[in-house]
Amino acid sequence: MHLDICLLTDNDLRDVGTFDCGVQNEPLTHYIKGAAFEDNRSGKTKTYLVKDLDKQEIAGYFSLRTCGFGYIEQGTNQINYVPAVELSEFAIHIDYQGQGLGTALFLGHIVPKVQKLAEEFGCQVILVYAWNENAIKFYQKNNFMKIEDLGAFIEAKDINKYLTITDDFSQGCNVFIYIL
Amino acid sequence: MAAIEVIIKPITSKKAIHSIKKALSKSSVDKAAVEQAKKQLASYGFQSK
């Protein structure tokens, strides 16, 4: 297999048409065929395609954007902000899953890429929202930790007192972090 | 997938504050695994720029 990893461009519109990462992951299959292009143009996320040059098909893709989270120290109003990069989408084509490509891509490319960024901009962690068992296994295997394991979350009744921006997708997801 | 989320977590004990700071100072990066993964990508003809 010969691979290339490149930033999504409008010229890729036709090639992403056959991308499929499995029935349980339809939002990720849809994203790359639609919203990814607009998000890429507007700067909301940057999406990279993993191209199998032999088969002339898309073997996977991932999207990155900046984000962060904060925590309050007891007895102070001070918020400690933890700057992060969110791996907002990560998908391997169903025909390529379970063969080590996701691991090679994450450790051999995404981690070094974010580490490089962190040399110039503040960034302490890579953050992901994981909503299915396979993804959770994958992240745990690759040294991610569940964010809850850092300390106690806000109780739901107190949530409005704090700044929380969320959307439907992240409800019920597990937030995992990989510390740089 | 999805959402820029700001999670504000109240810390209920000094121990927890310590553990968050401590946890964040401990890198997840397994350098040997990263090098191995880079080699694997290189075997696919991909060289990071």
Ligand SMILES: CC(C)(COP(=O)(O)OP(=O)(O)OC[C@H]1O[C@@H](n2cnc3c(N)ncnc32)[C@H](O)[C@@H]1OP(=O)(O)O)[C@@H](O)C(=O)NCCC(=O)NCCS
């Ligand atoms: C999760 C995903 C990116 C992992 O990439 P991958 O190339 O399949 O993973 P690797 O082969 O490098 O690693 C395999 C490990 O990941 C886990 N895994 C996750 N999905 C798997 C799958 N479909 N098949 C086999 N293993 C899978 C297993 O724990 C496995 O470890 P094991 O071989 O010891 O059982 C990929 O399976 C995928 O795109 N899944 C669908 C979309 C998705 O869930 N994305 C994550 C969104 S948060």
